[in-house]
Amino acid sequence: MDNFGSISKARVAILGMGLMGGSLALALRDHVRELRAADPDLAALELAHQLGLVHRLSVDPSEVLPGSDIVILAAPVHAILELIKLLPDLHPGSPIVLDLGSTKTQICRAMEGLPERFDPIGGHPMCGKETSGLRSAEAVIFKGATFAFSALGRTSQRASGTAYQIARVIGAIPVWIDPEVHDRWVAATSHVPYLLANALSLATPIEAARLVGPGFHSTSRLAASFAPMMLDVLVSNQENIHQALRRFRAELDIIESTLDQEDHAFLEEVLARSTERHAELVVSSQGSVEP
Incomplete structure (x- = not known):
């Protein structure tokens, strides 16, 4: 994907097929070139397959990350922090990395430590439901919701522009905010x-x-x-x-x-x-x- 290319040309890998990851997959699947997903929960992967959510599925992130242009970390905060540590060994390329974590300070600090080839940006869609899991996923939860983005000192215009496109495509309202203020x-x-x-x-x-x-x-x-x-x-x-x-x-x-x-x-x-x-x-x- 080129610097200001449309996300319609992007290969997107979502790590986590719970409520947020699944909802984002539903909202993005008709707007990107290819959608991939990984989740350790076999039941979630089977349901994702039945729903035809993505083009490629695996319990192993290393099977879906290589070649992806955008990596979306859709997991609990502690799991996102662990995934950030693993990313350099799982993805050999230079992807944009966007997380969906509910808090931003720890995650953005961890992202600062990624190798230079990664292009990270923090994110938090301000939406959800009381019920959890892929069975509760709905694309509509993003409609009209605030999508908070926290740019790092190293975040490029490419990553910021891509985050903005994602928010607009799914019907969310992008808001830019410092992670500690968030x-x-x-x-x-x-x-x-x-x-x-x-x-x-x-x-x-x-x-x-x-x-x-x-x-x-x-x-x-x-x-x-x-x-x-x-x-x-x-x-x-x-x-x-x-x-x-x-x-x-x-x-x-x-x-x-x-x-x-x-x-x-x-x-x-x-x-x-x-x-x-x-x-x-x-x-x-x-x-x-x-x-």
């Missing part, structure tokens, strides 16, 4: 909400189940996420999560104190400010920045 922000927008959903589920008596309504469903929805995957994410971003939790506790303390003091006027003011902030956050979540 991890600080997703602690507040993704990781703490997951923990709060878990805490709410655990704090609610089982006897209250008959009175569970839409409010509980929407607020606790993330607690249904695949726990081992989320543990991997949380461990990779602990300090930022600690800071976000402290900010949340401070706000919750204000609300609790206001209730204790029966200061209804101030409580109404707090709730009104919250409504305004929610609207601002939702509106500001849309938009893209050119590479």
